[in-house]
Amino acid sequence: MPPVSERRERERAHRHQMIIDSARELAETEGWEAVTTRRLAERVEYSQPVLYSHFHGKDAIVAAVALDGFAELAADLRGARQAAPAPGPALRAVCDAYLRFASERPALYQAMFVLPTDLRFASAETPAPLRACFDEFVACFDPGNERRELVAEVVWSALHGITVLSASGRIPAAWQEERVDLLVTRLARTP
Amino acid sequence: MPPVSERRERERAHRHQMIIDSARELAETEGWEAVTTRRLAERVEYSQPVLYSHFHGKDAIVAAVALDGFAELAADLRGARQAAPAPGPALRAVCDAYLRFASERPALYQAMFVLPTDLRFASAETPAPLRACFDEFVACFDPGNERRELVAEVVWSALHGITVLSASGRIPAAWQEERVDLLVTRLARTP
DNA sequence: CCCGGATGCTAGCAGTGCTAGACATGCTTG
DNA sequence: CAAGCATGTCTAGCACTGCTAGCATCCGGG
Numbered sequence: 001m002p003p004v005s006e007r008r009e010r011e012r013a014h015r016h017q018m019i020i021d022s023a024r025e026l027a028e029t030e031g032w033e034a035v036t037t038r039r040l041a042e043r044v045e046y047s048q049p050v051l052y053s054h055f056h057g058k059d060a061i062v063a064a065v066a067l068d069g070f071a072e073l074a075a076d077l078r079g080a081r082q083a084a085p086a087p088g089p090a091l092r093a094v095c096d097a098y099l100r101f102a103s104e105r106p107a108l109y110q111a112m113f114v115l116p117t118d119l120r121f122a123s124a125e126t127p128a129p130l131r132a133c134f135d136e137f138v139a140c141f142d143p144g145n146e147r148r149e150l151v152a153e154v155v156w157s158a159l160h161g162i163t164v165l166s167a168s169g170r171i172p173a174a175w176q177e178e179r180v181d182l183l184v185t186r187l188a189r190t191p
Numbered sequence: 192m193p194p195v196s197e198r199r200e201r202e203r204a205h206r207h208q209m210i211i212d213s214a215r216e217l218a219e220t221e222g223w224e225a226v227t228t229r230r231l232a233e234r235v236e237y238s239q240p241v242l243y244s245h246f247h248g249k250d251a252i253v254a255a256v257a258l259d260g261f262a263e264l265a266a267d268l269r270g271a272r273q274a275a276p277a278p279g280p281a282l283r284a285v286c287d288a289y290l291r292f293a294s295e296r297p298a299l300y301q302a303m304f305v306l307p308t309d310l311r312f313a314s315a316e317t318p319a320p321l322r323a324c325f326d327e328f329v330a331c332f333d334p335g336n337e338r339r340e341l342v343a344e345v346v347w348s349a350l351h352g353i354t355v356l357s358a359s360g361r362i363p364a365a366w367q368e369e370r371v372d373l374l375v376t377r378l379a380r381t382p
Numbered sequence: 383c384c385c386g387g388a389t390g391c392t393a394g395c396a397g398t399g400c401t402a403g404a405c406a407t408g409c410t411t412g
Numbered sequence: 413c414a415a416g417c418a419t420g421t422c423t424a425g426c427a428c429t430g431c432t433a434g435c436a437t438c439c440g441g442g
Binding site: 116117147150156157160161164168169175186 | 304305307308311312313338341342344345347348349350351352353355356359360361362363366369370373374377378
């Protein structure tokens with residue numbers, strides 16, 4: 001491949017990531033309803049149609065943002081789990097890391113778990129970062145427990161429910177600590 | 192008040208409810224993204240601006256739909272709880288009723304719990320139907336348990352998480368039964 | 383009978399996601 | 413080295429959104 005087109009491809013890749021990053025920044029500072037193709041194009045200093053040479057449409061852009069988010073979340077969860085001394089405290093640590101991620105990057109979390117997306121979950125073509133996130137929850141349980149995937153799903157669902165309901169003001173923001181306590185202590189043990 | 196304006200007011204109230212019902216039907220059949228002020232106006236056979244003489248804006252219309260939904264959900268939950276023989280099975284019955292409501296009326300559920308709304312939750316000016324829904328969960332626990340409100344919040348959050356994650360394909364639609372089993376059996380008891 | 387106020391309409395604004403077609407730039411080939 | 417092709421980008425515009433200003437029209441009260 002000639003070096004010129006090599007450089008072009010590099011620049012194109014750079015611009016690709018620039019679009020994703022700009023969308024994410026814009027969403028984090030002003031919310032997703034402020035992320036429009038016009039404002040996004042203005043930010044990356046190109047016209048709107050170039051966005052469509054990188055992504056099928058706006059949905060694909062938020063999906064790309066979400067994918068980056070899943071990679072970060074997986075790293076966070078893994079770090080929290082491995083820093084814990086035992087499987088018991090590990091679940092608690094992972095839950096805390098999950099809630100911290102959601103509250104520190106609400107727009108990113110929204111792109112990952114709330115906004116309509118065509119990312120495939122729980123199937124063969126599920127991207128690796130998604131699966132990695134879920135696996136961190138599963139890994140907190142005894143491998144001998146054949147229902148551990150089910151328990152992980154329930155824990156994850158509960159955390160997600162707590163997150164979105166408190167983010168939208170549907171449950172009080174206080175008592176988060178106590179809710180996680182309740183959740184972990186009662187769901188962790190294998191009866 | 193003269194009978195003529197009395198009739199007018201009655202007609203106006205009828206049209207008011209007609210807007211709400213049309214919005215709900217449209218959402219149930221084609222999803223909320225298909226509910227536009229134009230289509231809504233066409234359905235009630237008036238022009239768009241009349242919508243704004245009834246509601247501040249589109250958000251207020253979905254809030255009205257949601258409010259109707261809360262009344263129905265509260266009735267469902269109450270019926271399920273009172274049909275149960277004891278507090279233990281009651282929680283399970285209420286959870287089942289909740290999930291059935293969510294899966295049978297997905298758009299209505301979305302208006303109530305997912306779409307951005309200015310309905311006040313968990314505060315002084317919370318509308319009665321909202322509070323009634325939450326209270327049905329609380330009533331499943333022993334009044335002597337001073338943490339029963341917290342437990343109710345967690346149960347509700349988990350149900351909500353299960354609902355939205357499976358509705359958006361983020362967890363498999365199967366195993367719902369088992370998830371609720373897990374949730375109820377481990378969170379119900381008062382240790 | 384005529385007037386005034388309420389009522390609902392037409393038309394339009396500013397914004398959205400997305401795309402067709404023009405244009406220029408630069409690479410490849412005769 | 414020049415001609416022409418292909419790639420890349422932009423301008424302009426489409427069909428749609430929520431929402432509103434201002435104008436008819438109609439009906440009840442004096």
